[in-house]
Structures are given as structure tokens and as C-alpha cells.
Amino acid sequence: MDAILNFIGENITMIYLIILMVFVGIELIGHVPSVLHTPLMSGANAIHGVVLIGAIIVLGKAASDDYFSIAIGFLGVIVGTLNVIGGFVVTDRMLEMFKKKPKAGENKGGSK
Amino acid sequence: MKHLQELLYLLGSVGFIVGLKMMGKPDSARKGNLVAAAGMALAVIGVLFFNWVDDGAGGGSFEITGNLGLILGAIAVGTLIGTLIAKKVKMTKMPEMVSLFNGMGGLCAALISIIEWRGIISPETAAEAIPLGHYLAIMAGLIIGTVSFIGSMVAWGKLSGKLGDFRFPGQQYINMIMLLAILGAAYMNYGAAAEGNSLYFYLTIGLAFIYGLLFVFPIGGADMPVVISLLNSFTGVAAACGGFLYHNNVMLMGGILVGSAGTILTVVMCKAMNRSLLNVLLGNFGGSSAAAGATNASGGTVREVQATDVAIMMKYANKVIVVPGYGLAVAQAQHVVHELETMLEAEGVDVKYAIHPVAGRMPGHMNVLLAESNVSYDKLVEMEHVNPEFAATDVVLVVGANDVVNPAAKTDPSSPIYGMPILDVENSKQIIVLKRSMKSGYAGIENELFFNPKCGMLFGDAKDSLQKLVNELKVV
Structure with a gap:
């Protein structure tokens, strides 16, 4: 559990970026x-x-x-x-x- | 000035997003492509020339990347080859080109992972624990990149007719096992890394290589666009892995953007064919077609017509709708069909083109092709808008299309294309089908439309037939 939390903590900005970009991609192509x-x-x-x-x-x-x-x-x-x-x-x-x-x-x- | 590289990356990322957004509208699409390309150029300049190196005393300076000569040389080679191929290729070969270039991106991601792996297991670093995120990014980039590379090459071969379909029973189970084997090898590799052992690493590459072959080979040629779109999003994810590895935001954002947009595009394409992605990937298409076809084959007789009659019929029509298909692309008949359109318009006939979402080999393929011969954009009508118009249409000219006008999609639940939305050409007063022979279409199924009493067949190469129509129109 700790390992996962550490992983998230260390890479939090990139994880935010990834999630946001997924939605941007969907929005751009959807219509x-x-x-x-x-x-x-x-x-x-x-x-x-x-x-x-x-x-x-x-x-x-x-x-x-x-x-x-x-x-x-x-x-x-x-x-x-x-x-x-x-x-x-x-x-x-x-x-x-x-x-x-x-x-x-x-x-x-x-x-x- | 320290963060100049970051600024360039930021501008690059914004360029990708804005560019992709602009590409979604016909008017701004071309500019959008240039905006994205400019974003790419800024990012490359950033990585080449603006690496900030701290001197440890609060100051620092920009450093030009190492091996600059080699890098610029490689870029020059890639630019030269890429431009030559892309400029020379015929419009009909575009889907293949997208696949080829997509494969190159996948290969690039895999090569990066190979070098990074050698960095991890080199004697100086082997003793240190490998950060998990680092390791995952390398392996994901390797596996996805390899599958995307091999898959794209197979798709390329299939589209250019060099490779056929290849299926064997139980293939989906084998594929599933292969996938698990790849993950297993990658897992084992994590332990082996500490010992400087590369055996499992190369095993992973080998398995991913084979998986790429098994993944694409069974999928029918008609489904290649869906596969290319999917592999396209794969390569995006592989590129994002590189971004994760280097904490490089422009790679991360560009990669994920394409990964997500590509996935949505894939789903949209599947929807247009009324099939699930899973169904496409399992390669079920065409499997049951032989049985379905046999029942329709005895349905009636086909009426053959002559070019003269068709020409007269069209000249005195009020409204003609052209349904273009892949046959038009193969015959390179887009210019002749435009000539025909212009002549009919001069006679006061209202001419439109009905574009099925999956006409040709890719969505939008017909639009690109017809636009090449200067057919006006507003003459191309999408399926849902054109379907109500067929009832008021005198002549429908089906040029090298087959499955997209097959009524079996509506009437025959046993047909493999049952449920796919089609163009309702049978509502019009006359249907003329330009076809090479009575051979069935890409899905391998008979088309009962051809036996419809309203339907006349004009056999021959699409371009020759259209040329004959043009010549006849000049005479009558």
C-alpha cells in the first residue's frame, strides 16, 4: 500500500496531467x-x-x-x-x- | 531564462491541443495541422538547444545536447525520406501511409526503452534499486511500442495487398495467453534486472513481437481502419511512457492526447459500422458470410444496362445522387466522376454525393478523394442527411460501393453486417450500379439490391464506365 501511495505522491502532477489530457482528447474528438x-x-x-x-x-x-x-x-x-x-x-x-x-x-x- | 525549455515545451503542448481542436472543423483544419507542427518544432528546438545546467552556485547556462551532429544528421535523413514518401504517395494509398508512419513512432518508443534498459542494468547502476515508476514506463513503452510497430507493419501490408488474412481456431485464446505471457515475462524481468540479467527483457520483446503479428493478422482487411486507429492510440500511450520516464510534459501530454483521442475515434468508427470493438478485434467478420450469401444468390436475375441508356436517364433526371465506394478509389475515378457531375449540373440536374461513414477504407476517405478532384465540399452529404432525400431522387449512381448499400443489413438477421446503417438507395426511382463484376463486396456477402427490379448493372471498371457516361452525355 505504501509503495502505491509513494508512487502516487511522487508523480502526482503527471497523474493529474494524464487524467486531464484523457478528457481533453475525448472532448476534442467527440463532436x-x-x-x-x-x-x-x-x-x-x-x-x-x-x-x-x-x-x-x-x-x-x-x-x-x-x-x-x-x-x-x-x-x-x-x-x-x-x-x-x-x-x-x-x-x-x-x-x-x-x-x-x-x-x-x-x-x-x-x-x- | 532558466526555464526557457519548459516554456517551449508548454507552447508545444498548447500547439498540439489547439491544433487538434482546429483540425476538427473543415475550414480551419489545414491551419490546425500547421499549428500542431509548429508546436512540435518548438519542442524539438527546446530539447536540442536549451538544456539548463546548474553550476551549483545559483547560476547556470544553457547547454546544447550532446551528439548534436548525429542528431541533426538523423533528423535530416528522416525529414528527407518522410517528405519524399509522403509527397509521392497517391491519395488512395493514404490509409497505408498513416499506418506506416504510425509504426515508425511505435518503433521509436521501443528503441528508447531498449537503450534505457541498458542504462538500468549497466554495472554502475545495477546495485541500486530501480524505481518502480521508471521500470514500468520502460517496459510499457517497450511492449506497447513493439506491438504497435509490428501491428502497423502488418496492417500496412494488408492494406497494400501484400498480406492476406490468417486465422486459426482458438486464436483469441492463444492471444490471451500471449498477453499474459508478456506480462509474466515483464514481471520476471523486474527481479532479473537487479542481477544485470537481460534474458527476460529480450523474451518480452520477442513475445510482444509475436503478439503484434497475432493481434492484427486475423482481422479482416475491411476493418483495418479501426485497427490503425487503435494502434495509433497505442503509439500515443507508448510516447506518453517516454514522457513519464523523462518527466517530459510535452511528450506526456502529446502522447496521452493522442491515446485518448485515438481511442474515441476508434469507438466512433466501430459505431458507424454498428459493431463492437471486441467484435472487430476477435476477427469475427466474414466468418459466417458464406452461409448467409448462399441463400440470397438464387434470388433473381440481374438486369444489365448500357451506358447510352444511363446517360439519357441521367440527363433528363431532376436529381442524381452518386454513392461512391472503394471501387471509385481503386479505379482512380474521382476526376471523371467530377466531370460527369459538372456536365449534369450544366444540364440543370441537381447532383449530390451520398457519403456513408465507412465508405472506402476509412471514414472520410471518400471526402478526401473527391475533394482532390475539386468536388465542392457542400455537395458531399452525410448518410443521416441524405437518406430522406433518396425518395425524391430520380437516379442513384452507385460507383464501386457494395456493402454500404446492401439491404441485408436491415432485413437479414443472419447477415454479418445486420444492423449496420446503410444508404437507403432502394427508395429512389432508379438505381444504377457501376461494378466490375458480380463479385461480392469486401464483407464477402451477396447484395440483393442488385436483383431489385429498379436496379440496373453497368459492368466494367468504374473509371471506364464513368468515362463512357461522360462521352455519351456529350453526344446526346
């Missing part, structure tokens, strides 16, 4: 038209690419003679970046298509 589900999934996919930060941290603190950690960390940063960049670019391409078209005839003869 979205199904039209946007695919881009939204793709956007969320890009956001969890934040795991890249972790890969940067481990590679950053790897000792220069620890080749195992450097190799794995290097790979980690590459795949993390793939997740971030690929995710955001794909999402952008999907959403690009939702942009409003200029109404036909609006630009013709209007300016003079």
Missing part, C-alpha cells in the same frame, strides 16, 4: 464530422511523433564510445522524424483538398 476522421487520425498520428523528443534525449546523452546506444538512438531519431514529418505532410495533403475553391466568375470583370 467532429465523420468527414474529418481520416485527416484527424493522420494528424493525431503526427502528434504522437513527439516520441522523437525521447529519442533525441537518449541519443544526446549517449557516451561517445557507447556504439550500441548511439546506433539504436540514431535509428530512433530517424524513425521518430519519419513519424513527425511524414505524418504532418500527409495530413497537410489531405486537408489541402478541403480548401475553398474561388467561386467561378468572381474574379472576372469584378475589378474594373
